[in-house]
Amino acid sequence: MEKQVFRDIVDLNTDPRNTSRHRRIEWPTFNPNILPYLTGDPLTERPAITLAPIPEVAAAVVQQEISKCDIRQGIIVDLNIYDEASTKTPRLKFILRNLWWRARRQSAIWDLFQILVARGFINPACLQRPVDLLRRTPSTSLVTGLLGCLSGVHDDVNLAFNDKIALQMVEWAADVQWLATMIVRGGVELDKLFDTIASTKILGQCDEEIMAAYQQLYPIAELPAENRENEREGTLLLSGEVPPSRNLFGFWLPHGVSANDETRDAQISSCLARFDAIEKAYRQMEGFPENDPVFTGEPVFDDTLC
Helix, strand or coil: CCCCCCCCCCCCCCCHHHCCCCCCCCCHHHCCCCHHHHCCCCCCCCCHHHHCCCCHHHHHHHHHHHHCCCCCCCCHHHHHHHHHHCCCCCCHHHHHHHHHHHHHHHHHHHHHHHHHHHCCCCCHHHHHCCECCCCCCHHHHHHHHHHCCEHHHHHHHHHHHCCCECCECCCCCHHHHHHHHHHHHHCCCHHHHHHHHHHHCCCCCECHHHHHHHHHHCCHHHCCCCCCCCCCECCCCCCCCCCHHHCCCCCCCCCCCCCCHHHHHHHHHHHHHHHHHHHHHHHHHHCCCCCCHHHHCCCCCCCCCC
């Protein structure tokens, strides 16, 4: 289990490995070695190899994550996963690939969130109110669009639409929307904030063309900067978990945590433990050692971007 919850000081530089709590490139698709392991066979094909069972412990992790959701829901971003999980012989291998991709993205978002807390852009008290994962607001949508100008976020959209992520044919941006929610709740100056986010390269580099087009439609000066503490506020069960009918598959980023520091830290550690379990299951399924290049490999950045 990961022990560290918040870091007091985070130094920024152009190598995101130095700001990652794992000292690696956290955003999964920056590493070209990872991409072949994220794809799946066309949904219409079910060769015997894809139906082979995955390790029992890994299968248990997948089933545990599925159990947190109402798979009868017609949520577009999760539809292929729920359809697969509902078949007589589900391809848990591809569900786990999708789950790990989502989990690793969220891990990168969490690293970035910690930096923004350490730099004073976000107050961790923003985590105390639950987030309605299925609700959209104009404010968070605008900030989500701004973050979508970064190469990692933008490129993953293309990968999903081009069937390069197993069981993912549409954009999945719940993690980016979570970060946007925390930003809006904090009411920060977005231009300075974005400069800090871009400088970390955790979500990649800024695409100037996409940014210019976005700014033309939504000038940064017009983006929300006031406090909105209740932004996208949702509800949790008495257990502290998201109601299955309002949940998204594999979403583990913390929200709705206690105001008590000790309790909050335990709750966040529990969320991080979910990520650790997912990554361990994925590594076990693929047969990767922990120091394999798939997990620690070099980033791919375009120096022509801003």
